[in-house]
Amino acid sequence: MSLILLMAFNLPLLLLFNSAEEFLGFPVILFYVFSIWLASAVVSFIIITKYNE
Numbered sequence: 001m002s003l004i005l006l007m008a009f010n011l012p013l014l015l016l017f018n019s020a021e022e023f024l025g026f027p028v029i030l031f032y033v034f035s036i037w038l039a040s041a042v043v044s045f046i047i048i049t050k051y052n053e
Contacts, residue, residue: 001043008036 007013017032024031 001040001047005036005040009033 014029014032017029019028021028
């Protein structure tokens, strides 16, 4: 999971989403960063609840 996040927040991949266009009224890079952050929080929550004893 950590390696996937490291690759997702790597600068060359972030620069792919750095544009002046907007998606749902937000800049594309902000939408990308916060959607990756939300997905990582959801996956972490699922893993923690599954293996919490």
